[in-house]
Amino acid sequence: MSALVGLDVSIRERLRGIVGAEHYSDAAEDLYCASYDATLEQARPEAVVYPASADEISRILRLANEAGFAVTPRGSGTGLSGASIPVAGGVVLILTRLNRLLEINADDLYAIAEPGVITQTLADAVAKQGLLYPPDPGSMKSSTLGGNVAMNAGGLRGLKYGVTADYVMGLEVVLPTGEIIRTGAYPVKSVSGYDMTRLMVGSEGTLGVFTKMVMKLVPRPEHCESMLAVFADMAAAAETVSAIIRAGVIPATLEFLDNVTINCVEDFKHVGLPRSAEAILLIETDGVREAAQREAEKIVAICHGHRAAEVRRAADAAERDRIWEARRAALSALSRVRPTTILEDATVPRSRIPEMVAGVRKIAATYNLQIGIFGHAGDGNLHPTIQTDQRDTEEMARVEKAVDEIFALALSLQGTITGEHGVGLVKAKYLKDEFGEEGVRAMRAIKRALDPNNVLNPGKMFR
Ligand SMILES: Cc1cc2nc3c(=O)[nH]c(=O)nc-3n(C[C@H](O)[C@H](O)[C@H](O)COP(=O)(O)OP(=O)(O)OC[C@H]3O[C@@H](n4cnc5c(N)ncnc54)[C@H](O)[C@@H]3O)c2cc1C
Known part of the structure; x- marks a missing residue:
């Protein structure tokens, strides 16, 4: 990282030449806007650029290797680990102009999108065709698909449907040295070569810049049932989670709020949560109507069998919305205090x-x-x-x-330092606690092989 240089006048001129003067900026307000994410970390770049194609990104990265400056990709900047913060200065590559939804293929169940497409935009577009794009991070109204793939974002539907990695079939990637490669395939099956797609997913903008993504879709479930179960003690709530899974029911969503969160949500939204409860579980089943209903009945019985003080089952869409409002409001409610x-x-x-x-x-x-x-x-x-x-x-x-x-x-407890927010800056110091020196050394070797001059998003993931 120390070998990286700042941007001199001639580099700035060449950057303008690549993206066009109107898509280059070193104005203080633009540098400020690219200096933070949703953590407390901050660092200013020396310039921001808004490329419009893989070719422009390739030329920027070739220039970065030649001149020795850092390049940090950025989607919407909603990250929760500091992964998009340009700690080594240089250029921030803002990918929001690459925002075309190129294809929705209902026969082969995939969509092709550029990385700047907002997650909700993809979800809404495929819903109109009776399809579902399951990953639903809480930030989906503002996060980009490129950011989701780079962080392997999860969401409320993770239990049944998995995380973003489970929906990436293939990528177009500009490597740190500027070459453009394609990973993965369009068929549902392919064992051709190393699984470069999986390597790229979750790489936090350190191994390549995604410029096109083939995302898997599934049929939209016909029906869903929502429930709220109230518990007077934490152990009973936790046992209920295990009992539901053991009974062979995999709900689409199985969320938990503790007493502190319940009270903050209630202060904020007044949705009628029981303030004295130690924990509540918010549960949703989905699928064919009869199956979703049968699973919901099973879950209600399991909750009662595990000392739930009360189980509410939403009778209609309005009640369902009220239940999920409690979960959607959790972070905002805790943040107000x-x-x-x-x-x-x-x-x-x-x-x-x-x-x-x-x-x-x-x-x-x-x-x-x-x-x-x-x-x-x-x-x-x-x-x-x-x-x-x-x-x-x-x-x-x-x-x-x-x-x-x-x-x-x-x-x-056999866990991990991050389930979905990524390592970025803020968890880099813990990575070796999880994988040991050797594990981290193997990861660094991959980074060095693909980015020998360490120009792409330096200072992240490793410390
Ligand atoms: C209120 C709130 C709720 C959230 N809820 C969730 C949640 O439920 N689940 C979850 O997983 N996360 C959640 N997040 C975190 C965050 O929204 C996700 O990590 C999201 O995937 C980041 O997308 P972004 O477009 O904002 O990416 P950014 O924050 O801009 O960038 C994140 C990383 O992706 C890299 N990157 C961006 N675009 C590309 C690209 N095209 N190619 C290569 N690298 C790229 C950047 O370099 C950086 O390392 C939440 C955040 C907030 C603020």
Whole structure:
């Protein structure tokens, strides 16, 4: 990273020549807008460019290798790990002009999109043809598909449908050295060569820039049933999650809110959540009408059998919306309480959720912090959310220690440091705790092989 250089006048001129003067900027406000994401991290680039094609991106990366400056890809900047922050200065490559939805193929069940397409735009377009694009991150109204693929974003439907990686059939990628390659295939099956698609998915803009993506679609389920189950103790809620799966039912969605989160949501949205509950589970089944209904009945019985104090089943779309409003509002509700919100995504096997929740509570008590917990119970993907104040240095020191302990706890429970938000900047220091020096060395070797001059998104993933 230290070998990288700044942008001199001639490099800036050549960048303008590649993208056109109107798609290049070094105005302070544009540099500021490319300097942050949804974390507390910030760093300014020296220029931003808005390329319109793979060829322009290839020429920018060839120039970066020749001159030695850093290039950081950026979608909508909604990331929760600092992965898009240009810590080495240089150029930010903003991919929002590449925003065409090129094809929806209802026979072969795929869509071809450019990376700047907003996730919700794809979901809406395929829904009109009776199809479903399942990955539904909470940020889907603003995140780009390129950002989703780069971070392997998850969402509420992860339990039944999987994450973004499960829906990427192929990519067009500009490699860090400027060559343009194609990965994957259009048929549902292909075992041709190394699985470069899987390598690229989740690579956080460090191994290549995606310029076209073939995304898998599925038929839209005919019907869904939503439920809300209230628990007076955490262990009962967690046991219910395991019991549902053991009974052979895989709900589309199985979400969890703890008591802190329930009360913040209630203060904010007044949706009628029981304030004294220790935990609630929000559950949805989908599929053929009769099957979704039968599964819902099974789930209601399991909840009652596991000491649920109350189970509400949505009678109509309005009631369903009210149930999901509670989950959609969780992060915003927790964020209103203190000036700074730190959202983590430590993830454990779902059977270890009770230990994880108890451990996070103990950590909160040890460091005298308010931590709400919500998340994708079915995936074991919890979001301990710390309500704090960045300006209070003493409190932030306690927050840092608490975060270290949360990740150590997740790893001790056979978990992972990140279920969906990625490593980026903020979790780079924990990567070797998960994979060891050797594991990280193997990852670095891949990075070096594809990016020998370390120009593409340097300073991320590894520390
Ligand atoms: C309110 C809120 C809710 C969220 N909910 C979820 C959630 O439910 N699940 C979840 O997984 N995440 C969630 N996120 C995090 C975030 O939205 C996702 O990580 C998303 O995938 C980022 O997309 P983006 O377009 O904003 O990418 P950016 O933040 O701009 O970039 C993210 C990374 O992708 C790289 N990148 C972007 N485009 C490309 C490209 N074309 N080629 C190569 N690399 C590229 C960047 O270099 C960077 O490393 C949430 C964030 C917020 C603020």
